[in-house]
Amino acid sequence: MTTSNFDGIPSLGTASDTVNLANSLPDVSQLEKLANELFSALPCDGTGTGVGLLSSAASNVFNEQLSGIDKALIPGTSPNHFGVPGEAELQKLFAPRSASVGSFPSSKLATSHPDDALSALHAPQQSVDKSLFTGINTQGFDLPGEAELKKLLAEKSISPAMKGHAIVPNAKADAPAVSDFYFLNESTSLNRSAPVSARDFAHPAFNVSAVRRDFPILNERVNGHQLVWFDNAATTQKPQAVIDRVSYFYEHENSNIHRAAHELAARSTDAYEKARNTVARFLNASSADEIVFVRGTTEGINLVAKSWGKQNISEGDEIVISWLEHHANIVPWQQLCSETGAILRVAPVDDSGQVLLNEYQKLLTSKTKLVSFTQVSNALGTVTPAQQMIEMAHRVGAKVLLDGAQSVSHLRADVQKLDCDWFVFSGHKIFGPTGIGAVYGKPELLEGMPPWQGGGNMIEDVTFEKTVYQPAPARFEAGTGNIADAVGLGAALEYVEHIGIDNIARYEHELLVYAMDKLQNISGLRLIGTAPDKTSVLSFVLAGHSNQDIGVALNKVGIAVRTGHHCAQPILRRFGLESTVRPSLAFYNTHDEIDHLVNTVRRIKNGSAVY
Numbered sequence: 001m002t003t004s005n006f007d008g009i010p011s012l013g014t015a016s017d018t019v020n021l022a023n024s025l026p027d028v029s030q031l032e033k034l035a036n037e038l039f040s041a042l043p044c045d046g047t048g049t050g051v052g053l054l055s056s057a058a059s060n061v062f063n064e065q066l067s068g069i070d071k072a073l074i075p076g077t078s079p080n081h082f083g084v085p086g087e088a089e090l091q092k093l094f095a096p097r098s099a100s101v102g103s104f105p106s107s108k109l110a111t112s113h114p115d116d117a118l119s120a121l122h123a124p125q126q127s128v129d130k131s132l133f134t135g136i137n138t139q140g141f142d143l144p145g146e147a148e149l150k151k152l153l154a155e156k157s158i159s160p161a162m163k164g165h166a167i168v169p170n171a172k173a174d175a176p177a178v179s180d181f182y183f184l185n186e187s188t189s190l191n192r193s194a195p196v197s198a199r200d201f202a203h204p205a206f207n208v209s210a211v212r213r214d215f216p217i218l219n220e221r222v223n224g225h226q227l228v229w230f231d232n233a234a235t236t237q238k239p240q241a242v243i244d245r246v247s248y249f250y251e252h253e254n255s256n257i258h259r260a261a262h263e264l265a266a267r268s269t270d271a272y273e274k275a276r277n278t279v280a281r282f283l284n285a286s287s288a289d290e291i292v293f294v295r296g297t298t299e300g301i302n303l304v305a306k307s308w309g310k311q312n313i314s315e316g317d318e319i320v321i322s323w324l325e326h327h328a329n330i331v332p333w334q335q336l337c338s339e340t341g342a343i344l345r346v347a348p349v350d351d352s353g354q355v356l357l358n359e360y361q362k363l364l365t366s367k368t369k370l371v372s373f374t375q376v377s378n379a380l381g382t383v384t385p386a387q388q389m390i391e392m393a394h395r396v397g398a399k400v401l402l403d404g405a406q407s408v409s410h411l412r413a414d415v416q417k418l419d420c421d422w423f424v425f426s427g428h429k430i431f432g433p434t435g436i437g438a439v440y441g442k443p444e445l446l447e448g449m450p451p452w453q454g455g456g457n458m459i460e461d462v463t464f465e466k467t468v469y470q471p472a473p474a475r476f477e478a479g480t481g482n483i484a485d486a487v488g489l490g491a492a493l494e495y496v497e498h499i500g501i502d503n504i505a506r507y508e509h510e511l512l513v514y515a516m517d518k519l520q521n522i523s524g525l526r527l528i529g530t531a532p533d534k535t536s537v538l539s540f541v542l543a544g545h546s547n548q549d550i551g552v553a554l555n556k557v558g559i560a561v562r563t564g565h566h567c568a569q570p571i572l573r574r575f576g577l578e579s580t581v582r583p584s585l586a587f588y589n590t591h592d593e594i595d596h597l598v599n600t601v602r603r604i605k606n607g608s609a610v611y
């Protein structure tokens with residue numbers, strides 16, 4: 001059963017409310033402190049901009065047996081009770097303060113605009129005094145519910161895995177940087193005995209207002225308007241956790257990695273290799289040795305082309321790509337073909353922008369040595385049937401590279417399930433720094449691949465006669481890598497893990513459908529990319545207006561979109577176009593922002609918004 005219990009489970013209130021805990025029960029502060037210990041043991045730094053303590057209480061104490069919250073249930077909040085020991089007492093203790101800090105007005109919750117409902121739920125959650133989050137009190141107070149809280153505290157004590165999850169400035173890996181106040185409920189059972197990992201804290205829904213506060217740049221004003229960042233397919237914004245993690249690296253850990261006897265080299269090596277572990281976990285690779293750090297997707301594809309490609313592709317062989325590809329997944333293969341005499345084949349798409357599987361099938365023969373395609377099109381947003389396409393390629397013995405540049409921040413990436421041979425992505429497309437990305441490769445392939453660049457780090461031994469190379473992944477990381485940004489990428493992936501990629505996918509899908517529906521109703525507007533399976537991207541053209549002019553007009557009201565060919569000229573030409581306007585979404589975007597976009601496009605169309 002899924003239900004909610006927001007009535008009667010208010011937030012703790014503002015810091016001053018917290019200090020002034022006057023009520024008729026003398027030991028309430030102790031009980032509350034215990035509750036706080038419980039929540040601070042969860043992946044929450046306790047310093048968030050508005051930790052909804054008893055919203056957490058609702059999730060963690062009362063809802064332990066609940067599997068998730070259905071948003072549809074939010075408007076009809078009901079005073080449900082769950083029969084959890086201590087529930088009645090806790091509700092009684094906190095109920096009086098619910099009135100002072102606000103309850104959830106059902107009229108607000110009944111709105112049809114999804115953002116409003118989520119914001120309303122979050123509204124009463126005020127800041128909590130940080131001092132309440134310190135020190136576990138072992139004293140007994142004989143309070144109702146105390147024993148249960150203590151038991152939960154013991155069960156929730158942070159495991160080593162969760163310690164690794166932490167990112168806070170000036171407190172190396174001791175407290176997670178993101179709070180559970182994003183979430184309206186929690187599916188994680190508190191009675192688990194298995195080690196806790198970041199993935200365990202994926203939640204069924206999140207509060208967009210709360211996540212937005214993690215991204216300082218979203219407060220920027222552009223031309224007198226609040227910034228609306230709809231250029232996520234080009235690059236994503238960075239949460240404070242990532243910014244802090246990179247700063248922390250330079251403040252406390254900076255050193256070149258490996259081969260040094262000093263403390264900072266140990267710290268930076270640990271941080272760098274921990275980030276590699278995080279990438280492996282995020283992609284569900286079976287080992288960190290399968291992860292090579294590169295500058296980004298482009299470099300990752302080039303690595304495979306120049307290393308595996310040169311070794312394995314020869315005259316007459318065929319390489320299959322799709323019509324959807326970014327130039328980064330076309331040019332390296334063209335170069336390889338011209339060097340080797342291999343042939344590049346291209347799988348066409350239908351008018352919605354989806355790969356025609358029957359045509360793709362026809363291209364797959366015993367000559368096909370490699371298939372390389374994108375999981376999500378950056379120009380159209382099409383989600384390709386990757387698993388099926390990989391399976392089809394493997395049937396003819398081809399290897400498969402999956403370009404995850406656009407998919408990694410929107411869909412769960414599971415390289416073992418996909419069974420791709422390589423998976424490449426860029427950190428900056430998933431809330432991490434620029435200049436860092438990763439290649440996943442199956443271990444047997446990486447082991448057989450020659451290095452593509454030579455230098456330091458990638459060698460085992462060098463004489464003037466010969467060089468013995470390191471095994472993978474070091475073999476592919478010649479020279480000093482982008483250490484700090486690799487660490488920042490690890491922080492970004494942990495941030496996404498904490499929010500939960502499935503929650504992100506669900507929310508973004510809802511946003512995309514909302515936006516497509518509204519844009520489609522503007523006469524003269526043509527959406528480019530209408531595949532049933534698509535994500536994030538809203539490419540369009542508007543009759544009578546140049547794409548550049550639309551981009552300029554949107555910028556005047558603070559909306560950032562990309563206009564141009566999006567480094568994917570072949571697919572745009574497939575639709576008879578040289579460029580489009582491309583708003584692209586991330587989970588911090590809102591329905592209000594979509595409304596702002598749609599209204600402005602309407603005004604452009606009517607001539608009331610000038611370029």
Ligand code: PMP
Nearest residue numbers: 296297298326328374378405426
């Ligand atoms: N592939 C796709 C599908 C992309 O969208 C991009 C970036 N727009 C790339 C590859 C190249 O990524 P990067 O520039 O980060 O190397």
